[in-house]
Amino acid sequence: MDVEFFRYQFEDGYYGVITKTGFKIGVRHIQMMYMLASAISMGFIRGSMGVAVLAVIDPTRRDDTYIKIHNWDGKIQGSVLSSFFFGYALMVLPSELFLRRFGGKLQTTVILLINGALCVAMPTIINKGGWVAACNAMLFMGMAHACFHTVNRSLFEQWMPPNERKIFSCLIYGGVQIGIITAFPVSGLLSSAPLGWELVYYSLAMLALSMAIISGTLTASSPGDHQAVGDAEKEFIKSTLINYKKKEVNRPWREILKSMRFWAVAGAHASSNAIFVFFIVHTPSYLMTYGLSLENSAWYSMFPFIAMAVTYTVMSPFIDWVYTIRYIHYIFSAGFYRKLINGLGAFGIVMGLTVLPNFPREWSCAALLVVTAILALLGFQFCGFLSTYKDMSENYCGTLMTISCTASSAVGAAVPFVAGLILGDDMSRVEGWRVIMLSLASLHMLSAVVYTTCASHERQPWDHINHHDKHRLGHYNGVIEHHQVPMEEYGHVNLGLQRHEIDTAL
Structure with a gap:
């Protein structure tokens, strides 16, 4: 649920070519x-x-x-x-x-x-x-x-x-x-x-x-x-x-579910979704503990989510662009670069969740700023670990995202229930909020450690189209015309590749 606004970027592979055409309103x-x-x-x-x-x-x-x-x-x-x-x-x-x-x-x-x-x-x-x-x-x-x-x-x-x-x-x-x-x-x-x-x-x-x-x-x-x-628009489409066309593939469910590399990324996704769900349902109630009315706390609750969306929208292309700079890939490998982005975001989130419940009840503005920073860092962290799915698999990255969303949604669903059990009858109890946030911080720190130690940014052995054609990785193309773009020429832009060499070849 936390990644639904950019989940469209994760799709299983396609065959064919993309026809370059002018943009026409229809x-x-x-x-x-x-x-x-x-x-x-x-x-x-x-x-x-x-x-x-x-x-x-x-x-x-x-x-x-x-x-x-x-x-x-x-x-x-x-x-x-x-x-x-x-x-x-x-x-x-x-x-x-x-x-x-x-x-x-x-x-x-x-x-x-x-x-x-x-x-x-x-x-x-x-x-x-x-x-x-x-x-x-x-x-x-x-x-x-x-x-x-x-x-x-x-x-x-x-x-x-x-x-x-x-x-x-x-x-x-x-x-x-x-x-x-x-x-x-x-x-x-x-x-x-x-x-x-x-x-x-x-x-x-x-x-x-x-x-x-x-x-x-x-x-x-x-x-x-x-x-x-x-008729003209129908024929154009x-x-x-x-x-x-979408590839006719037999998804390697068993290999994916047995992959420790995949579950390391899915664990990072699950902890991020837990934080997202917590704040989407509990930000107004938490801000009310600082003496704000329901109307005012609801109004202020939109700013953290604005920060998250803007951060991801701006930083995602910027982070990818930085890695295309010549010689950067000699300093950082693709795996290290992804894990560095994820680690920086996770560190900031853990620090924010740790200090947030300790603020005096008069510091409502400071609390709002910290919540906003946490969600912004969550958007920044998305730029790191989620792209690992594209690095691991070109043909099945949509399937990987679907399985990960299922697991992370199940973890996120438990958050409001567990939070309610901890808070009990008194929603304004500071100790209850502290336990919840420290638990989320611990979960997030653990997932970041597992991701850093176990995740891989290499194409996985099971990323093949079918069991009889395992050598074919990527896209297949037939004869194309001059106005069409061969997908194998561009392919999946993986940070593990030396991008300046690809650009030079093109």
């Missing part, structure tokens, strides 16, 4: 704008969960006559929040294996309808069914969220020429992060209205159901199904896709 770009709006809506729902649960138990409105305030302790809050993330973890791998081949307009509409229906029913579910019913609703909501990425990838493969996929994938999957960021202040503002937490859920329902109607009526699964797409 109906497919309107389709992308609808997909962006849907992504923002899903991110908005995800980012509002922590604030909505806090509003359900808002102690300042105990005597309110407009809405019912519930007496949920930390254990119940953790159970409700963890249910969403457990649902997400359950569906990451099945959706990638089975739903992708059927993904399209109908699936997107159903996902939005499920979220909208559950949100509009949530006030009744909580008031009548209690926290157990709320856990079940959140579980189904999380399962629907896990399918959203897979369905979007299927739509991309149908609609977008290969040379346009990167920019629009970045835009649309960045929409999830935009939704999370905007959800904090908006949900905090809505929670202060007379209808309080119920208004938060009704607003989420209106947003999701509106996007479901738009998706069902104005979009299509492919250009051939869209009445507004002209078809011509760019005909020589660019």
Whole structure:
């Protein structure tokens, strides 16, 4: 979940060539704008969960006559929040294996309808069914969220020429992060209205159901199904896709799951996701321990996630560019370079988590700055260890990311539940927050040590297309024309290669 806004960069291998064509505005770009709006809506729902649960138990409105305030302790809050993330973890791998081949307009509409229906029913579910019913609703909501990425990838493969996929994938999957960021202040503002937490859920329902109607009526699964797409654009999309196809591969599941190198990277991913989940659901509640109101703490909670997104967006290409400088690769090997980036980020995160719970309750600004720095360093750390998947495998890096997301989502799902058990009845107890943050710091430090000692940046022996063609690593290309780019010529840009030599050869 923590890497969903740039998970599009990790895809299994393709055959063929990428046709270089001029950029022309068409109906497919309107389709992308609808997909962006849907992504923002899903991110908005995800980012509002922590604030909505806090509003359900808002102690300042105990005597309110407009809405019912519930007496949920930390254990119940953790159970409700963890249910969403457990649902997400359950569906990451099945959706990638089975739903992708059927993904399209109908699936997107159903996902939005499920979220909208559950949100509009949530006030009744909580008031009548209690926290157990709320856990079940959140579980189904999380399962629907896990399918959203897979369905979007299927739509991309149908609609977008290969040379346009990167920019629009970045835009649309960045929409999830935009939704999370905007959800904090908006949900905090809505929670202060007379209808309080119920208004938060009704607003989420209106947003999701509106996007479901738009998706069902104005979009299509492919250009051939869209009445507004002209013949010229259909032929243009078809011509760019005909020589660019996904490899028919038999994934080496056993070899991957037995690989210690892979699990070293997955462990780093799991600890990072645990920190991400902790802050996405508990940043508002932690800031409230400094005397801030729910509305103000929700407003301030968006800044750490802005910092994380901006840091990754800026630093990822910069870090790759630094390694292309001549002679840099003589100083640092690719493996050492990745591990150096990861180690610097992990060290800063561990230091931040260690000092944060020791601040006096009057230091709210300092606490916010440290939380912002921790999330920014998390974005910086993503530039290190996650790229190891591309170094390990060109043909299966998407599969590696899917397995890693499943494992890391399961670890992240346990965080709200464990945090609730530690905090108990008193959410403002400093000792409880200290135990949680020191535990996260210890987990993160351990994963960084394991990654540094066990991770490998070499192509793995199982990175072959099939068992009868093990010598073929990388992409295969047939005859190409002058306006096409051979993928084997560029291939997978691995930091382990001497990039200036590649550039010279080209």
